[in-house]
Amino acid sequence: MLKKIGDMILVAVFLYLVSMMIVLGNGSSFLGRKLGFLYTPVANSIGLNTTWNFFSPDPAQTMYLRYRILFHDDYGNDTKESKEKYFPENALENNFWLQNRRLSYVMRFMAMDGARIEHFLVPWICKKNPEATHIQTELLLYRIPPLDVVSTLKQENYDEMLNQEQINQMTYACVK
Amino acid sequence: MLVLNKSVNSIIAKTKNFLFSEGHFERLGLMRVVLCGTLLYLAIFRQFNIDQFTILSLIPRSEALGVYPDFYRPFFEYFFWPDQFAPIVHAILILLLLLATLGLTNRPILFLTWFISQGFMNRNYSMLFGADVIGALFLFYISFTNCTDFFSIKKYIFKSEKIHKPQIFSDQISTVFFRLMQIQICVIYMYTGFEKLKGNSWWDGTALWTVFANPQFTGFDLIWLRQFPLFFAAGTFMSVIFEIYFPTMILNKKIRPYWLLLGLFFHTAIGITLSLMTFSLIMISTYFLFLDRLDLRRWSSHRFLNFKK
Numbered sequence: 369m370l371k372k373i374g375d376m377i378l379v380a381v382f383l384y385l386v387s388m389m390i391v392l393g394n395g396s397s398f399l400g401r402k403l404g405f406l407y408t409p410v411a412n413s414i415g416l417n418t419t420w421n422f423f424s425p426d427p428a429q430t431m432y433l434r435y436r437i438l439f440h441d442d443y444g445n446d447t448k449e450s451k452e453k454y455f456p457e458n459a460l461e462n463n464f465w466l467q468n469r470r471l472s473y474v475m476r477f478m479a480m481d482g483a484r485i486e487h488f489l490v491p492w493i494c495k496k497n498p499e500a501t502h503i504q505t506e507l508l509l510y511r512i513p514p515l516d517v518v519s520t521l522k523q524e525n526y527d528e529m530l531n532q533e534q535i536n537q538m539t540y541a542c543v544k
Numbered sequence: 545m546l547v548l549n550k551s552v553n554s555i556i557a558k559t560k561n562f563l564f565s566e567g568h569f570e571r572l573g574l575m576r577v578v579l580c581g582t583l584l585y586l587a588i589f590r591q592f593n594i595d596q597f598t599i600l601s602l603i604p605r606s607e608a609l610g611v612y613p614d615f616y617r618p619f620f621e622y623f624f625w626p627d628q629f630a631p632i633v634h635a636i637l638i639l640l641l642l643l644a645t646l647g648l649t650n651r652p653i654l655f656l657t658w659f660i661s662q663g664f665m666n667r668n669y670s671m672l673f674g675a676d677v678i679g680a681l682f683l684f685y686i687s688f689t690n691c692t693d694f695f696s697i698k699k700y701i702f703k704s705e706k707i708h709k710p711q712i713f714s715d716q717i718s719t720v721f722f723r724l725m726q727i728q729i730c731v732i733y734m735y736t737g738f739e740k741l742k743g744n745s746w747w748d749g750t751a752l753w754t755v756f757a758n759p760q761f762t763g764f765d766l767i768w769l770r771q772f773p774l775f776f777a778a779g780t781f782m783s784v785i786f787e788i789y790f791p792t793m794i795l796n797k798k799i800r801p802y803w804l805l806l807g808l809f810f811h812t813a814i815g816i817t818l819s820l821m822t823f824s825l826i827m828i829s830t831y832f833l834f835l836d837r838l839d840l841r842r843w844s845s846h847r848f849l850n851f852k853k
Contacts, residue, residue, distance in 0.1 A: 374713045375560070378720050382563060385724055393735040395615060404615075412618050415662060415681050420735040422674055425743030427754040427761070464763045464819040466589035470671040472760065474602060477670035484611070488670075492602045512757045515750040519773035526767050 385416075392417050430510040432459050433475045433485075435493065438502040438539075448499065455489065479507050486540055494542035506537040567708025567715070568722045570840035571832050573694030575725075576686060577645060578829035582822050583661070583679045584641040590664070591638065597623075597630040597667050611669050622663035630667070637661060647696020654687035675823040678732065682830065685728065688721040690714075695844065722833065729830040730791035737787030746784055749777035761818050786810055794834060804831050 388407040391399055395417065411417035433455045439448035454460060455478075456471035463469075478484045490503045513529040521529070596602065605627055609617055625633045640657040643649045649657070661680050665672055692698050693706035709715050745751035753776040756766040769775060786806060793803035808828060815824030832840075 371711070371713075374716070375564075378713075378716055379559060379563065382720050382724065386727055389728055389731045393731055394738075408615070409619060412616060413620070414684050415665070415677065417616050418677055418681075419739070420732045421739035422736055423751065423755060424736070424739040424746065426745045427751055427758065429754075430758050430760055462759045462763065466586065466822070467592035469819075470590070470593050470596075470673070473673065474596075474670045488602050488604075488607070488611075512754050515753040515770070515773055515776055518753075518757075518767075518770040522771060526770075 388416060393420060395419065428476065429512055431476065431479055432508040432510075433479055433489075434506050434508055435489075436504040437493065437497050437500045438504060439499055440501040451497075482536055482538065485538070490540045491543070500542050502539055502541050504537065504539045507535045509533045509535055563723055564710045564716050564719050566719065566837070567690070567693075567706070568719060568833075568837060569690055569694040569706055569708070570837045570844060571835060572686065572689050572691035572718075572722060573647070573696060574832040574835075574840060575682075575829050576647065576691040577695050578825055578832070579679065579682055579686065580641055580644040582675070582825040582829065583683060584638065584645055586673070586675060586679065586822050587634070587638045587641055587661075591631075591634055593671065594631050594634055596671060597634065597664060598627045601627075601668055603668050603670055605667070608667050608669070618666055621666060622659060623667040624663065630664075633660060634664065637664065647692040647698045649692060649698075651687055651689075654683070654691075658683045658687050673823065675820075675826045678823075679826045681728070682725060682826070685721050685725045689718040691718075725830065726833050729827075729833070730794060733787045733790035737784050737790075740784050740787070746780060749780045752776045752779040752783070755818065763819050764817060766817070783810070800834060804834060807831060 388411055391403050392407055392411050394400055395404060396419075408417060435453055435455060437451040437453070439446060439450065441447050455475050456468060458468065459472070459475065478489050485505050489505070493503050494500055509532070511531045511533065513526075513531070518524075518526065518529060599605070603611055605623075608623070609621060612618070623630075637657065637660045640649070640653065640660070644654055644657055658680065661683060665676055665680055690706065699706075708719075710719075740746040740751070743751065745754055753770070753773075755761050756769060756776070786803075790803065790807070793799045808831065811824035811827050815821035
């Protein structure tokens with residue numbers, strides 16, 4: 369009898385987890401919204417509530433996060449020369465060591481939402497630079513030219529085809 | 545009524561056979577070595593970023609779960625240690641992963657390894673790799689299995705031959721989680737392929753170009769490949785087809801080895817060109833779950849790998 373109960377429990381766990389994988393793999397769907405409450409407490413605890421979207425829906429463009437550390441007095445005059453940096457610091461080197469790559473992931477995480485820059489990155493920079501009064505941030509976006517263009521203009525210099533955009537330039541005050 | 549009864553009994557017998565009949569020690573053992581070895585490598589390098597898990601982190605402890613999107617937010621903080629102890633706890637995690645790779649562990653210790661690993665993932669969500677997420681998920685599953693009974697130092701020391709006993713609950717748990725892992729990897733591939741179809745560039749056949757031309761993705765200068773645009777179109781469609789059809793092809797025993805070989809090539813290529821070897825190895829580690837266990841046993845009895853002696 370106990371053996372049968374054990375078997376039934378295992379089959380139930382199996383069916384529950386398989387249905388969870390399928391439903392939550394597309395959690396924003398109708399099925400996910402309706403049945404999510406059955407699964408999310410468990411799925412969120414074991415890390416199963418993840419959408420599987422590597423390099424999708426479209427691969428990301430080249431992006432850098434640049435910031436300037438500003439030193440102003442009460443009247444807005446510079447008290448010290450500003451410092452320009454990137455996050456992570458060696459971002460332009462495209463260093464592929466894992467420790468650097470993790471920081472690049474942090475950069476993309478911040479860049480996706482301006483509020484994160486204000487809420488997390490700016491206080492962190494201010495803390496590291498106690499004399500700083502303001503932090504100016506901006507995103508440098510290099511749009512990769514379409515394959516049709518680069519394959520047609522094969523003789524053209526590729527770097528000249530890159531289109532650089534500076535977006536989301538913002539200045540934040542350091543809270544003392 | 546009799547026909548219905550027969551059908552129900554047949555379904556029950558087939559389900560039991562599918563879930564409990566085989567031991568899978570060889571496949572689980574090999575998967576454990578590659579999975580835990582890769583997680584160990586990731587953890588060693590994470591030690592260089594350990595400040596991001598302490599009070600110096602960009603994400604304050606109080607906000608660690610707050611940065612998660614509502615839908616994915618864990619219900620409690622796995623990081624039970626104070627931030628000051630993060631370097632020590634992380635060093636313990638590295639040690640646990642080393643023991644797991646060598647097979648000097650057991651289910652409760654593997655579960656603890658997963659728990660701590662999950663804690664570090666929760667503590668700083670912003671710096672997660674895909675390899676961390678998938679690796680931790682499979683570490684969770686494998687912690688319920690008899691994965692240290694083959695390809696392990698433990699087996700070498702105790703010289704014991706584990707025999708699968710399908711009537712024992714502990715062995716049944718192991719085989720159920722083995723099946724769950726097989727299904728999980730199929731689901732991951734299937735949804736990854738579906739998600740790609742939502743993107744214009746994957747549908748258009750140019751996504752691979754966007755990846756290869758991005759210096760933040762690849763350490764090699766692959767711009768010269770623009771001379772061969774068909775390479776990108778073929779590669780893009782092959783990626784989508786490989787992922788979407790993975791579950792179907794794996795079900796077919798004749799096609800399975802070829803699809804796994806294609807996957808091996810696919811992930812090795814991604815690993816080398818995009819410097820994503822850790823992600824590739826985590827994915828490849830699951831391929832052992834689909835290999836013939838008798839082949840693996842024969843292979844393991846090779847003189848240099850024979851842990852039974």
